[in-house]
Amino acid sequence: MPWHHGQVALADALRPLRRLFGGGRRPEAEKPLRAELLSIERLEERARALAASFTLARDPRRKARPFFSRLEDNARVLREAYRVLADDVHRGEFVPPAAEWLLDNFHLIEGEIRDTRHDLPRQYYLGLPKLASREMAGIARVYAMALELIRHTDGRLDRHQLVRFMAAYQTVAPLTIGELWAWPSMLKLALLESLRRLADETLQGRDARLTADGYLAQIGGAEDTAPLASLPEVLETAYVVRLLQRMREYGPLVSPVRAAVEERLAAQGMTAEDSIRTEHQRQAAGQVSVANAITSLRLCSTLDWTQYFENVSLIEQVLQRDPAGVYGRMDFLSRDRYRQAVEELAEATGEAQLRVALRSVESARQAAELKSADNRAAHVGYHLIGKGRRDLETDVAYRPRLTVRARRFIFAHATSFYLGSIGLVVAALLALAVAYVQAQGGAPWVQAWTAALLLLPASEFAIALVQRLAAHVAAPWRLPRLDFQAGVPEDARTMVVVPTLLTSVAGVAELLEHVEVLALGNVDPRIHFAILGDFADAPTAELPADDEILDAARAGVLALNARLGQGRTDRFHLFHRARQWNPGEGSWIGWERKRGKIEEFNRLLRGAKDTSFRVHVGDPEVLPSIRYCITL
Numbered sequence: 001m002p003w004h005h006g007q008v009a010l011a012d013a014l015r016p017l018r019r020l021f022g023g024g025r026r027p028e029a030e031k032p033l034r035a036e037l038l039s040i041e042r043l044e045e046r047a048r049a050l051a052a053s054f055t056l057a058r059d060p061r062r063k064a065r066p067f068f069s070r071l072e073d074n075a076r077v078l079r080e081a082y083r084v085l086a087d088d089v090h091r092g093e094f095v096p097p098a099a100e101w102l103l104d105n106f107h108l109i110e111g112e113i114r115d116t117r118h119d120l121p122r123q124y125y126l127g128l129p130k131l132a133s134r135e136m137a138g139i140a141r142v143y144a145m146a147l148e149l150i151r152h153t154d155g156r157l158d159r160h161q162l163v164r165f166m167a168a169y170q171t172v173a174p175l176t177i178g179e180l181w182a183w184p185s186m187l188k189l190a191l192l193e194s195l196r197r198l199a200d201e202t203l204q205g206r207d208a209r210l211t212a213d214g215y216l217a218q219i220g221g222a223e224d225t226a227p228l229a230s231l232p233e234v235l236e237t238a239y240v241v242r243l244l245q246r247m248r249e250y251g252p253l254v255s256p257v258r259a260a261v262e263e264r265l266a267a268q269g270m271t272a273e274d275s276i277r278t279e280h281q282r283q284a285a286g287q288v289s290v291a292n293a294i295t296s297l298r299l300c301s302t303l304d305w306t307q308y309f310e311n312v313s314l315i316e317q318v319l320q321r322d323p324a325g326v327y328g329r330m331d332f333l334s335r336d337r338y339r340q341a342v343e344e345l346a347e348a349t350g351e352a353q354l355r356v357a358l359r360s361v362e363s364a365r366q367a368a369e370l371k372s373a374d375n376r377a378a379h380v381g382y383h384l385i386g387k388g389r390r391d392l393e394t395d396v397a398y399r400p401r402l403t404v405r406a407r408r409f410i411f412a413h414a415t416s417f418y419l420g421s422i423g424l425v426v427a428a429l430l431a432l433a434v435a436y437v438q439a440q441g442g443a444p445w446v447q448a449w450t451a452a453l454l455l456l457p458a459s460e461f462a463i464a465l466v467q468r469l470a471a472h473v474a475a476p477w478r479l480p481r482l483d484f485q486a487g488v489p490e491d492a493r494t495m496v497v498v499p500t501l502l503t504s505v506a507g508v509a510e511l512l513e514h515v516e517v518l519a520l521g522n523v524d525p526r527i528h529f530a531i532l533g534d535f536a537d538a539p540t541a542e543l544p545a546d547d548e549i550l551d552a553a554r555a556g557v558l559a560l561n562a563r564l565g566q567g568r569t570d571r572f573h574l575f576h577r578a579r580q581w582n583p584g585e586g587s588w589i590g591w592e593r594k595r596g597k598i599e600e601f602n603r604l605l606r607g608a609k610d611t612s613f614r615v616h617v618g619d620p621e622v623l624p625s626i627r628y629c630i631t632l
Contacts, residue, residue: 002464009498013230016252019517023097026061029398030197030200031197032194032197032198032201032286032289033150033151033155033190033193033194033197033414034151034154034285034289035151035152036152037152037153037154038153040161040164042083042152042163042259043149043153043161043164043165043168043571044165044168045167045168046148046152047054047145047166047168047169048147048168048169048171048213049367050144050148050169051170051171051172051173051219052172053129053305054124054133054136054141054144054173054175055133056129056130056131056132056138056141056349057129057131057138058131058132060126060127060128060130060348060604061126062116062506067125067140067143068122068125069137070193071113071116071117073190073196073224074113074192074193074195074196075089075113075192077196077199077200078102078106078192078195078196078199080109080114081102081199081200081203082103082106083202084206085099085102085103085202085206088206089103089263093149093461095207095297096205096283096286096287097286097287097460098201098283098285098286098287098289098290099202101287101290101294102195102198102199103612104288105294108294108297108298108631109192109195109294109297111299112191112192112300112301113192115188116185116188116189116192118360119184119185120182120185121367124178124357125140125350126183127178128140128141128142128176128178128182129179129348129349129350129474130192131144132296133587134281134485137520138583140182140186141175141179141407142175142179142186142424143181143186143189143190145165145169145186146183146186146187146189146190147190147193149162149165149187150187150191150193150194150293152290153207153271153292154288154289155194155289155292155293156292157187157297157299158299159295159299159303159308162187162253162308163311163312166183166312167211167312170314170350172311173350173351174350174351174353175243175314175350175351176343176349176353176354177266177313177315177339177340177342177343178343178348179350180309180313181309183305183430184300184303184305184612186332187296187300188297188300188529191204191293191297191300192297193264194289194293195290195293195294195381198289198290198293198323200285201282201286202286204238205236205238205279205282205283206238208236208238208239208241208242209238210240211239212238212239212240212243212246213242213246214241215231215243216243216246216247216254216257218252219250219254219257219551226598231257231261231264232264233264234264234268234629235261235264235265235268235275237275237276237278237279237282238271238279238282240261240265240273240275240276240279241276241279243257243261244275244276245273262292271361272518274422295613306332310335313339314350314357315339315342315354315458316335316339317358318354318358318361319335319338319339319342319357319360319361319380320492321361322361322364322379322380322381323361323364323365323367323378323379323380324364324368324378324379326379326381326482326582327379327380327381329483330480330481330482330483331477331482331483331485332481332483333480333481334403334478334480334481334482337478337480338380338381338384338480341385341389342356342357342382342384343359343391344395345384345398346396349495354394355396356392356514358534359395359396360380360383360384360392361380363377363383363388363391363395364377364378364380364382364383365378366377367382368390376487379426381440381480388526403479411474416543418466418470421462421466421469422459422462422463422466423462425458425461425462426455426458426459426462426463426582426599429454429461429462429542430454430457430458433450433451433454433458434447434450434451435518437450445466453470454469459489464538470473479531487524487526488524488526488527489526489583490526490629491628492526492627493526493527493528493622493625493627493628494526494527494528494574494628494629494630495529495530495597495605495626495628495629496518496522496527496528496529496530496565496628496630497529497530497531497532497596497601497630497632498514498515498518498529498530498531498532498536498630498631498632499532499594499597499631500531500532500533501533501534501535501536501538502533502534502535502536502549502550503535503549504545504549504555505548505549505552508552508553508556509552509556511531511553512553512556512557512559512560514571515529515531515560516560518632519564519571520564521558524569525568526569527623528570528573528626529571529572529573530572530573530574530601530618531553531557531573531574531575531576532575532577532588532597532598533553533574533575533576533615534576534577534579534590534597535579535590537551537579537585537587538587538588539578539587539588540588541578541579541581543577550576550615551606552573553574553576553617554615557573557574557617557618558617560572561618568619569618569619570618570619570622572617572622573616573617573618574615574616574617575601575604575615575616576613576614576615576616577590577591577597577600577612577613577614578612578614579610580612590612591612592622598629598631600613601613601629602629604623605623605624605626606627607624
């Protein structure tokens with residue numbers, strides 16, 4: 001089919017939506033979403049042709065039409081179809097196979113309608129790029145894509161097909177991040193649109209059968225010619241099949257009617273057999289289309305759309321080129337935060353977002369070439385959400401909105417705004433109190449005492465109010481995280497340390513049990529555990545009980561390695577420090593207590609030889625490979 005024919009067909013499919021949005025009257029029954037079935041290769045061609053032909057509106061919010069009224073209308077029609085068809089089944093009336101599918105799966109349809117309402121907020125839809133050409137004006141681009149895919153597959157979708165169709169489209173016109181996230185909802189909406197039209201077609205056939213029943217009920221005798229005059233000029237196939245089925249009940253009484261029907265059919269270029277065959281084909285096609293749509297709705301509900309998004313997103317593919325090699329190892333929420341930063345810096349077009357992503361990667365690459373490979377600027381996140389953000393904004397000509405500029409100014413002067421806000425609230429409360437006392441005729445000294453007495457409670461109230469407002473306005477930043485669900489890699493080997501005081505043999509036993517529980521919950525071979533021990537403060541460098549306590553700790557760590565070390569002696573460690581004289585405390589203590597243990601341990605991992613650790617249990621060969629240290 002030439003492309004311009006396909007474009008006209010798509011416009012025809014969208015025309016009922018345009019009429020509905022514009023307030024026009026909806027037809028009695030809109031044609032099902034059916035076109036030539038295409039192979040996957042031809043679907044890719046169609047996707048590229050669509051991308052080349054679509055023209056986008058400059059302002060998607062101004063051009064958007066009230067899209068959700070169509071969803072509500074579809075829901076109403078489907079509910080009405082269910083009610084009517086269920087009533088037919090209850091009364092023992094004939095229902096076609098397509099109707100049986102609708103009845104059996106209506107709970108799924110209702111659930112998808114609810115989910116779509118929830119998953120596609122109106123404001124989100126308004127921000128999606130809209131088409132600008134003729135009948136498609138004001139329709140979201142991804143919705144037009146979904147309708148076209150449904151038309152050329154008869155609603156039969158699968159993941160491989162969805163990936164290739166989307167990838168082919170984006171070889172010509174990149175989609176925005178928002179459009180890719182809206183794609184599942186648009187597919188569901190298109191499938192619901194298809195089901196609504198198929199339900200309309202089913203009800204239209206039902207109406208034709210009821211009309212045929214009513215026509216036959218008018219027949220009183222063979223000489224009665226009134227029914228012949230009321231026979232429709234154009235006979236629908238459902239009407240003809242019903243007449244032919246029911247005429248057997250009347251025998252020769254309806255011979256004139258049979259002759260009139262055959263005459264009308266001949267005028268239409270058909271025979272009775274043609275009508276029967278056509279109606280059966282229509283019902284079979286309806287059953288297949290309804291079954292495909294419902295099966296595809298199930299697919300849309302079970303597909304892992306986050307993985308699909310990252311497979312088809314061009315922005316994701318660009319960010320995966322992070323010169324530091326970190327982006328691809330981060331968890332989903334961290335990667336999503338970077339993509340949101342791309343959205344913030346770009347206009348609402350796929351091309352603009354792609355340019356921002358490419359520029360951020362290029363900035364990271366330049367930093368990697370200029371400096372050492374482990375420099376933070378070599379990571380794409382440094383430019384998207386870190387200190388390199390302002391330079392990237394300059395590179396991509398980003399102009400922050402007034403609200404963004406105001407927010408940045410406030411955060412740049414956070415302490416001043418925080419204290420100033422508290423001061424203003426306190427001053428306002430005290431001023432109100434003093435004004436009230438003054439209005440009641442209170443003397444100046446009474447006003448002063450009132451202000452003094454209310455200063456503390458007013459301050460507490462102001463602090464609580466400002467902190468609550470700050471927590472509401474300034475959402476906490478989520479630190480980017482690496483994804484270790486598949487295991488800790490060799491270059492991220494981690495030591496979990498437990499700083500503690502070894503005060504008794506019983507306390508050591510409890511400590512070892514705690515470490516064992518931690519190890520049983522974290523069985524990754526690249527996660528190690530270390531006890532950082534100090535003795536309790538003492539008037540002398542050593543106490544008589546020290547050796548017994550230390551022997552218990554040493555034996556316990558050796559036992560843990562034997563039992564849970566997986567054949568190695570480097571999983572559990574004990575690092576114990578000697579006491580040092582502290583003149584300020586007037587006592588023998590571990591240097592700088594807990595903070596000192598952690599500081600010295602980190603120095604030890606970096607190769608220091610002058611720490612105060614005097615006892616080490618566990619294989620020291622693993623220490624140089626430790627990258628991260630987690631303190632519990």
